[in-house]
Each structure stands twice: as structure tokens, then as C-alpha cells.
Amino acid sequence: MRTYDLERFKGITIAMYSSYNEAGDVDQKAARQLARYYAKSGVKGLYVGGSSGEGMLQSVEERKQMLEAVVAEVGQELTIIAHVGAAATRDSVELARHAKAVGAHAVSAVPAIYYRLSPQSVETHWQEIVDSTDLPFIIYHIPQTTGFQLSKSLLVKMAEQDKVIGVKISAESTFELQQFKAAGGKDFLVLNGPDEQYLAGRSIGADGGIGGTYGVMPELFLKIESCYVQGQVAEAQKWQFIVNELIVELLSLPSLYGACKAILKLRGYDTGEPRLPLLPIPASELKRVEDLNQRILSYISQAEGVVQE
Ligand SMILES: CC(=O)N[C@H](C=O)[C@@H](O)[C@H](O)[C@H](O)CO
Numbered sequence: 001m002r003t004y005d006l007e008r009f010k011g012i013t014i015a016m017y018s019s020y021n022e023a024g025d026v027d028q029k030a031a032r033q034l035a036r037y038y039a040k041s042g043v044k045g046l047y048v049g050g051s052s053g054e055g056m057l058q059s060v061e062e063r064k065q066m067l068e069a070v071v072a073e074v075g076q077e078l079t080i081i082a083h084v085g086a087a088a089t090r091d092s093v094e095l096a097r098h099a100k101a102v103g104a105h106a107v108s109a110v111p112a113i114y115y116r117l118s119p120q121s122v123e124t125h126w127q128e129i130v131d132s133t134d135l136p137f138i139i140y141h142i143p144q145t146t147g148f149q150l151s152k153s154l155l156v157k158m159a160e161q162d163k164v165i166g167v168k169i170s171a172e173s174t175f176e177l178q179q180f181k182a183a184g185g186k187d188f189l190v191l192n193g194p195d196e197q198y199l200a201g202r203s204i205g206a207d208g209g210i211g212g213t214y215g216v217m218p219e220l221f222l223k224i225e226s227c228y229v230q231g232q233v234a235e236a237q238k239w240q241f242i243v244n245e246l247i248v249e250l251l252s253l254p255s256l257y258g259a260c261k262a263i264l265k266l267r268g269y270d271t272g273e274p275r276l277p278l279l280p281i282p283a284s285e286l287k288r289v290e291d292l293n294q295r296i297l298s299y300i301s302q303a304e305g306v307v308q309e
């Protein structure tokens with residue numbers, strides 16, 4: 001048995017987008033407003049500074065500012081996971097200590113980025129982060145961007161420590177997800193990465209998920225989750241299919257994060273544009289974004305049982 005409470009990490013956790021002002025600097029007020037919007041949606045937690053959060057495009061100082069804003073706003077109500085992955089172990093350790101100091105509930109990290117690293121190197125990187133605080137640690141496995149293939153043996157070695165409570169898997173193989181679940185055991189969390197496969201991941205062993213597109217439709221992922229938990233498989237599948245149609249459209253825009261941010265802006269949550277090299281949505285695509293937003297909102301009403309006029 002682990003000494004950490006795993007329940008608070010199960011279910012739906014939004015990989016939150018970062019908020020910038022017109023100059024492109026971190027906007028803490030906007031971040032707080034967005035975090036408040038998410039708290040009202042009923043999700044379990046927020047994952048700050050990950051892929052969707054553009055942590056890798058920010059300075060250490062900016063990453064701290066984003067986390068501080070989110071924890072200050074909703075840290076008492078939601079589970080806050082701070083992504084501290086960076087190219088340099090020193091930066092990750094500094095961010096982990098900061099996460100602890102401000103009251104985040106867990107830290108998480110990708111393998112160190114840019115260099116092609118041996119498993120020993122990645123293990124050392126993660127271990128330094130784990131050892132730097134008493135917060136629980138969630139491995140972030142995303143081989144398509146980091147190039148690092150996490151082996152079952154390294155996973156098991158890490159998971160033997162009380163503090164290493166789980167792994168977020170963004171790899172597309174649900175078989176790998178299941179194998180990691182089996183290897184990690186009952187008290188080890190496996191969190192689904194690809195939003196398109198939430199139900200598949202959940203069905204094959206995931207305890208919940210952390211995803212970027214949850215941020216524009218948390219209610220739909222909560223719907224899939226509640227149908228799944230109640231054994232309504234056909235209904236869960238119906239909603240996953242709807243979500244996937246919406247994700248295909250989001251992915252057809254110049255950048256996924258730009259599209260999600262543009263949608264949030266239409267709803268009154270202006271988080272600025274994504275940082276380059278991630279592309280903004282040009283004015284010529286705004287009509288498509290508006291239509292997509294309307295479709296998403298109407299599905300959200302349906303999912304919540306609100307009768308449409
Ligand atoms: C690479 C990436 O950002 N993956 C996210 C997290 O795993 C997902 O939430 C995707 O954004 C989502 O599945 C859309 O493809």
C-alpha cells in the first residue's frame with residue numbers, strides 16, 4: 001500500500017493551457033479565471049505546464065508564475081499536478097521544489113528533452129526530481145515527442161518507490177498501457193494520454209486520464225467517464241465517437257493548442273495565442289473555430305441533459 005492518496009488522481013484531469021497577455025507574457029489573472037472555469041466543470045484536477053501548457057516553451061520563472069496562479073485559485077478544490085520536465089535536471093529540481101513550496105499535490109516530468117539519453121540518464125534525471133521533495137511523482141511517457149522508449153523494467157524500478165505513484169501514457173498503444181498497468185500493480189496509477197482513446201485506455205486498465213482537449217470539453221470526458229463507471233458501454237462509446245469527431249476538427253486547424261485557445265477566447269477566457277513555434281489561428285479560420293465551438297457547446301448541453309430549443 002502506498003502512503004499517498006491515489007484517489008485524487010483518478011478520473012478526469014485537464015492538461016491546462018497557459019495564459020498570456022497581449023505582449024505574450026504570462027497573465028496570472030487570466031490563468032486564475034480559466035482555472036476557476038475548470039473547477040466549476042467538475043473535473044478532478046489540473047495538470048500545469050505540460051505539453052498543452054507549453055511548459056517547455058517557458059522560462060523557469062514563467063512556469064512558476066503559471067503554477068502559482070493556478071494553485072492560488074483552485075488549489076484547495078482540485079488536484080494540481082505540476083509538470084516540471086525540462087532539458088536540464090537542475091531546472092526540473094528547482095521547479096519541483098517550487099511546486100512543493102507553493103502547495104501543488106504532485107510533480108510529473110517527461111524524460112529530459114533534446115539530448116538522446118540512455119535509460120540510466122533518464123532514471124537519474126527522474127530520481128533527482130523524486131528525491132528533491134516529498135511530493136508524489138508521476139512519470140510522463142510521451143515517446144512521440146521525447147524519443148525516449150520507457151522500458152517496463154525502468155518503470156517497475158521507479159514504481160517500487162512509494163513516491164512514484166503512476167505514469168501518464170501518451171503513447172498510442174493501449175497494449176503498452178495495459179502492460180504498464182500490469183507491471184506497476186494495483187497501487188500504481190496509469191493515466192491515459194491520447195484523448196481520442198480515453199474509453200479504450202480506461203477499459204484496458206487506465207485509472208483516468210490527463211488530456212489537452214479536455215480543456216474545451218471537460219463535460220464530454222466526464223460524461224464518458226460516468227457512463228463507463230455505470231457500465232453503460234454503448235453510451236460511453238457514443239460520446240467517445242462524438243469527442244473524436246470534434247478532435248479531428250481541432251487537429252485540422254493550424255495548431256491544436258491555438259484552436260483550443262481560440263475556442264476558450266470565444267467563451268470569454270482570453271489566454272492569448274500559443275507561443276511560437278506553435279501557430280496561432282489566422283483570422284481566415286475564425287469562422288470555422290466559431291462553428292466548432294457552437295457544436296461543442298451543443299454537445300455539452302446534450303451531455304448535461306439540457307433540452308435544446
Ligand atoms: C501530444 C499531446 O499533446 N498529447 C496530449 C496529451 O497526452 C493529448 O491530450 C492530445 O492533445 C490529444 O489527444 C489530441 O491529439
Ligand SMILES: CC(=O)C(=O)O
Pocket residue numbers: 015047049050051052053168193210211212
Ligand atoms: C499531459 C498532457 O496531456 C499535456 O501535457 O498536454
